[in-house]
Amino acid sequence: MSRHRAVRNLTRDDFDDDFDDDYDARLVQAMLELREIVGDDFDDAELEETLLYYDYSVVKAVRWLLDGVDPDAEPAPKPKAAAPAQKKPAAAAAAAAAAASTAQAQSKNLNKGNAPGTSSPAKSAATTPKKGSGNNSKKNAGSSSSGATTVQAPLNVMQELTAGVKDMRVAAAANSAAASGATTPEPAAPAVSKKRVDIAAEYAQRAAHLNLVMVGHVDAGKSTLTGHLLYQAGVVDDRQMRAYHRDAAKAGKGSFSYAWVMDQNEQERARGVTIDVGVTHLTTPSGRKVTFLDAPGHRDFVPNMIGGAAQADVAVLVVDATPGQVEMGLSEGQTREHLLLVKSLGIPRIVVAVNKMDHPMVNWSRAHFERVRTLLASFMAGIGYNVESHVVFVPTSALAGENLTQRLPHGHVARAWYADQPCLLDVLDTLPIPTRPILKPLRMLVTDSTKGGMASGSVTVWGRIEQGSTQIGDSVMLMPLGQDATVRHIEVKDEAVKWAAAGDHVMVSLAGPDPQQLSAGLVLCARDAPVPVTNRVEAKILVFEPKVPITMGYPVILHQGTLNEPAKNPRVLTKGLDRAR
Known part of the structure; x- marks a missing residue:
């Protein structure tokens, strides 16, 4: 057993009556931190006693309270067999029974389940003056008369109590050994009260959750679409939106006001491009929770885009419907690269938001929409996507806020060919939720x-x-x-x-x-199942447009999840897409 059980019912006043304000402040702060971790399973007195014993160490206190492990304990040697008793058998049995009876009576006050106010052996032997009483001495727990002694150091008190409890435990064990014939009793494992959450049961009752990343060529309208959708969904209130409109107009970027919902960085707002991955959340009409990851579209920030896409279940590809923009994005822009990246990252489904349909050169034309659909569907099918079942195309206008959270109204110019079709939020609300491996190691x-x-x-x-x-x-x-x-x-x-x-x-x-x-x-x-570590991997790679041959020793940047690390290609095993390993 740990030494902590010997002082479970002690308070600060049992150790020292002259604690200064620093000690009080440390205890209060440590109590607050410990309470956040252990919840309401333990009362304040028990938390205070544990912190005092471990010198205000929250980490050690958590190990003791939740895991039943004393961080300061050393492995105890196995006790030797007791020496032959010198007393007569009857006298020895009587002495053992008396010792056990005394130990059981005294150990009740040391039990973890004591009610508040139950006195410990030390307190029953002497009354401790409270802090601020002006009395700088206290009675020794081991003295038997009214004579006062000087205050003992906390360590001495703890050692005395530890020895006393150890004697009581030994006496009780001796009685048990006499009855069972055992000579080397093993100490019982301490009982620890744990209140753990049944995560599997709780997860089954929780609302569905979908993570999606916004990708696409620079200036396609990703941040504007996300910001306007969040505003219409009520995530951004009117007061905040008015502030964005005002600040963007002052900066001479009035059309960027909805993008500023996601682009919070001053550099992003000044340059008019997304740099870091923005994260926000909304709840759909059905109660589904959706996390938006707004990834940068500029080629200079592709590593950030990869880090965002690595955390997504679904990708929303935003493309510009104006003439020539889709062709440029697929030939030399980021549309092509982003599609290849999300495919290589294992994202199985894509929602294509055909944006800027309100542009004067498009004017919600079905012909323009179908042209964009045909170009993208051909490319995505070529890289392995099942376009019929895993890709959805939705016409939108991010700036005007059309077909984002509400279907096109009666009288809209596109009703002739897109009547009663789903808006973007409708599509997001019906996407399949992937199965989460919640029972595997963290x-x-x-x-x-x-x-x-x-x-x-x-x-x-x-x-x-x-x-x-x-x-x-x-x-x-x-x-x-x-x-x-x-x-x-x-x-x-x-x-x-x-x-x-x-x-x-x-x-x-x-x-x-x-x-x-x-x-x-x-x-x-x-902690009991750490991820394996390696410095060498074998991979199948897809090369976009290499400017120089990839040979032995070729330097690369390795992206694994959110990790970006320089690496070197030691050798090429095979060449050719169909034979690459």
Whole structure:
């Protein structure tokens, strides 16, 4: 058993009556952090006692309370057999029975389930003056008269109590050994109260969740479409939208106001292009939760686009319907590259938003829409997409907000050929939800990290859970660093939750890891099932348009999930798309 059980019912006043304000502040802060992790399973007195014993270490306290593991304990040697008794058998049995009876009576006050206010052996032997009473001495727990002694150090009190409890346990064990004939009794494992969430059951009752990435050529209208859709869906209120309109007009970019919903970075707004992947959420009319990942379209930020697409279940390809734009995007623009990337990243379904249908050169023409559909369908079929079952085409106008969340109204010019057809939000609301591997070991791709954040003394990481699940109090590991951590706080869609599972974009507060070593590309794993680590992979690659031959030693950038790392091609095994390994 751990030494902590010997002082389970002690409070600060049993240790020292002269704690200063620093100690009080540390205890209050540690209590708040510990309460966030363990929830309501333990009362304040027990949390306080545990923190005092472990010198305010929240990590150690969590290990004891949730895992039943004493971080300071050393492996105890197996006790030797007791020496032959010198007393007569009858006298020895009587002495053992008396010792066991005394031990059981005294150990009731040390039981974990004591009601508040139950006195410990130390308190029943002497009354402890409270802080602020002006009395700088207290009675010794082992003294038998009214004579006062000087205050003992907390360590001495703990050692005395530990020894006393050990004697009582030995006496009780001796009685049990006498009855059973055993000579080397093994200590019982400490009982730990855990209140774990049944994630599989909770997940089955939760609303469906879909992650989608917005991709396409630069200036196709991805951010404008996403921002206007969010405004119409009520995610952005009127006051916020008026502010975006005003600020964009002042900057001379009035047509970018809806794009500013997603492009929050000053550099993005000044340049008029998306640089980082923007993340936001909405709830569809059916109750489905949708996470939008707005990826950059400029070729300079393709690595960021890959990081966003790696976290998606579905891609929304936004294309410009004006004459010549689709052809340019497929020949030398990002439309072609983005389609190849989302296919190689394993995204099985694509929704094509044929945007700018309100342009004067298009004017919601069915002929223009069908021309775009034909060009894109031909290319996507060539790279392996089943266009008939896995690709949907929707005409839209991001700037005017037409056919985004509401179907085209009566009298609209396109009603002649697109009457009562689904709007973009209708399509998103009916896409199949992929099966999530929530029962597998935890794997979360880290996209960003920071020191501090949601809980004091911690680090915060962002990312998407690829498989498995996690909940507050879990022991986890950051790979390939091999650093242990404890989950202290979880947020999904800006709301604090007790658990998260595969498919969720989360913000997790961790205790334990070194913030200086954290970076995008790490994998948060279950501690008992870390992800394997390697520095060599064999891959099948698809080359777009190489300007020089790919030979042995060719330098490349390896993208794996959210990780971007320089790599080198040591050798080419085979050549040719049909024979490549």
